[in-house]
Amino acid sequence: MRICIIGNSGHGLTILPELDRRQDIQVTGFCEGYPGEPNRTFRQEVVEKRQHKVRWYHSYRAMLEEERPDLVVIDGIFGEHGAMTMEALRRGIHVFVDKPVATQLKELDELEAVARNSSARLFAMLTMRYEATFYTARRLVEAGSIGQLRMLTGQKSYKLGKRPDFYRDREQFGGITPWISIHIIDLILWIARKRCISVSSLQDNHYNHGYGELEMTSLCSLQLEDNILASINSDYYRPKAAPTHGDDRLRIVGTEGILEVMNDRLTLISQDEAREMELMTPPDLFADCLRRIEMKDFSQDMDGIESTRISLLSRQSADEGGRLLFREERMGKRSFSFVLEEGVRNYAG
Amino acid sequence: MRICIIGNSGHGLTILPELDRRQDIQVTGFCEGYPGEPNRTFRQEVVEKRQHKVRWYHSYRAMLEEERPDLVVIDGIFGEHGAMTMEALRRGIHVFVDKPVATQLKELDELEAVARNSSARLFAMLTMRYEATFYTARRLVEAGSIGQLRMLTGQKSYKLGKRPDFYRDREQFGGITPWISIHIIDLILWIARKRCISVSSLQDNHYNHGYGELEMTSLCSLQLEDNILASINSDYYRPKAAPTHGDDRLRIVGTEGILEVMNDRLTLISQDEAREMELMTPPDLFADCLRRIEMKDFSQDMDGIESTRISLLSRQSADEGGRLLFREERMGKRSFSFVLEEGVRNYAG
Incomplete structure (x- = not known):
């Protein structure tokens, strides 16, 4: 399995334990998440310590085009998670992306549509x-x-x-x-x-x-x-x-x-x-992602989108100063209404 | 100092330590907070153990009229705190009342006006x-x-x-x-x-x-x-x-x-x-109430009204499903606006 990595700004290196356990995983390319992003940890852990032969890129599109990996680890600047994820999914490359999977609601909706139509799967780092x-x-x-x-x-x-x-x-x-x-x-x-x-x-x-x-x-x-x-x-x-x-x-x-x-x-x-309580031993995050891909268990692959959506709506609620209400549409597809500050009534306090 | 007590449903017996410390406080009357309210604790603690000579009432109005106490402890059914408090304040009797001081916003506004016009003071049991x-x-x-x-x-x-x-x-x-x-x-x-x-x-x-x-x-x-x-x-x-x-x-x-x-x-x-941190020793609640009355320190006597108001507005917000916004009026007197669910806009989710 060939994987590429974009960025080093969040939880991307949660892949390390699985890199150690599985000899069939090769990191073949790294692209910085944004110009000048520090990548010393990546360099030390993946290139020096684990001796992966990595080609270096400044454009993640070029990397995906050139390397054609099975999976890409997306750990770039958060505002670009969405674009990076869609680029990979459209190319049929599985994605292991840090949360949030997008930082704008409109982009998230687009990403959800892309994910539903892709042969590849999307897993968020819900660490x-x-x-x-x-x-x-x-x-x-x-x-x-x-x-x-x-x-x-x-x-x-x-x-x-x-x-x-x-x-x-x-x-x-x-x-x-x-x-x-x-x-x-x-x-x-x-x-x-x-x-x-x-x-x-x-x-x-x-x-x-x-x-x-x-x-x-x-x-x-x-x-x-x-x-x-x-x-x-x-x-x-x-x-x-x-x-x-x-x-x-x-x-x-x-x-x-x-x-x-x-x-x-x-x-x-x-x-x-x-x-x-005595604690159970959870699986490893990235191992679980790979297992799901290999077992074709896609029961949780939309969870990152949903949690991202609720967090972006929370942000919107705070920005706009109101409460956001959701309601079910007849089609089963969800939409929601937003309670605005219009329609206020006075209270003689 | 002559005091009367209405009810035994909340924090009224926080007066006990002060009853023990001060020999000049006499409990002269007790009125049940509602028909059939259990009063065994009051009977044991005040009448039997501390030997106060208490007259028993079924009507708090009759008790206030008859006993004319300096202060009344209001610990009745919560929905009647407001009416009981106003009755006492209108008679110039100081009030030591369990929170909330009222359970309806309209009644609370009325109570606030009564409190501002009374020669007596209102202290809530903010225990x-x-x-x-x-x-x-x-x-x-x-x-x-x-x-x-x-x-x-x-x-x-x-x-x-x-x-x-x-x-x-x-x-x-x-x-x-x-x-x-x-x-x-x-x-x-x-x-x-x-x-x-x-x-x-x-x-x-x-x-x-x-x-x-x-x-x-x-x-x-x-x-x-x-x-x-x-x-x-x-x-x-x-x-x-x-x-x-x-x-x-x-x-x-x-x-x-x-x-x-x-x-x-x-x-x-x-x-x-x-x-x-090492803990400081706070004053006793009822002792502090009496001290404030005696020192004419009324800096906190509207706090119970304010905390009651915010809690009633919180309840209203939950009942109606929106966010309540406050704004300052030019007069310095506060009013607020309520964000209703009117004016909703759809979001293509």
Whole structure:
């Protein structure tokens, strides 16, 4: 299997463990995600340490044309994930792309159509599904250990540190909600197995250490089918002295118990007991992607599109200051209505 | 000082420590909050243990007329807090009332006008302000220990257990948001010292063990001045095996640090260190109320009205499915506009 890689800006190097396990995978080409993108980690890990013979490109189109890989790892500048993904899918090349798979709703719709018509498949790097805590939590929910799901609340909190310049620019970066909150949005949709019927979000980009348009906080409220409530709070304010880079959390409230992931631990409080749960071993993210392609198991390949869509709609809700409502169309294809600030009525407060 | 008490359904007996400390307080009358309200705790604690000579009433109006107390403790059925409070304020009797101070917005506006025109003062039982963790957190925020406030997220999770019948009825109970979430809403407003500029909430009353209209989950998103974001998630699903009745939390994100209350502990992560903070000793709730009356310190006596208003608007937002926006009127008196679902536009999804 021949693979090419575009960019080195996100989770692309989650392919490394599988590169080590499988001798039949050859990385044949690398294209920078944007002019001047640092690629030292890629160079060290793939070229020097693992001795892949890589041709270097400045144009990903030229690389795909020249190398004709079986699969491309897309880890470029976030605002170009969509174009890069469509280019590959149109050529029948499988895609393993970092989330969000696009940063504009219109482009996402186009990408979805391309994906549905392509012989190749699209897999998003929904990395948190493959962390033992969240993976085990989902299995326990499936097994009925907390009864009926009623509310899910999650958190991402990161140290800001030094970020690439493109983080300053909404068009290139996409925003904190599609870049960070999307992980929890995805976990929530994946665990609840329900569709989202409304989103209402807030975000802010003040006090951002001069990082242009970069938002530092984001708060998303999702209403899922069966009126399951969900919220996600994300921020880039995790202080330097914090013991870890990130503070990821998820609390899952069911009618018969509460599961919670915090500090890389999973606890369950049921009607009978409160205890820390032993963690299951999830598969490797990229191994799972390859397995699905080889087994033709495409049950999850649209999940990245859906989680991207909800995150972009959350961003839109925050930008426009309203709540977005979804409704089902007769055709089964989804459309939604947006609650605007028109039609306001006064309240004598 | 002569005081009377109406009802025994909430936090009224937070007066006990002060009854013990001050010999000049006499409880002279008790009126049930609703016909058949259990009052065993009141009887045991006030009449038997502390030997107050109490006259018993079925009508709080008759009691206020007859006893003419200096202060009345209002702990009746929640839907009647407003009427009871106005009755007392109109008679010039100070009020120490459980939150919410009213359960309807129209009644709350009327109550606010009565309070502004009364010689007597209104104090709400904002009990969580007087817990050492939250009290200390506010002091640390005031002292600048986490820089500029950017996001506050809080939680209330309770065991449902057995509740009085009136919890089944929205009109009598008021709802989970004005009864439970209000505590965190109040803490957020009190700590941030900012006004709320929009609310968007969700709630649900399925799987409620036959408790009629009682909501089991509530999720409120508040946008404060300076675009400080806030959210509150509340539920009645805390499982039987949980070690405590409630699981109260508050996480306060600032530009220079994060404060967090969880498990009755307060931790601070700053740029320099991560540690558990020593807790300050807050004053007693009722002692503080009496001190304020005696010192004529009325700086906080409208806070209960404000926190009640935000909680009732959150409930309305959830009931109507939109986001409520506030705006400042030229007169300085506040009014707000409500974003309705009219004016929707379609999105070709």
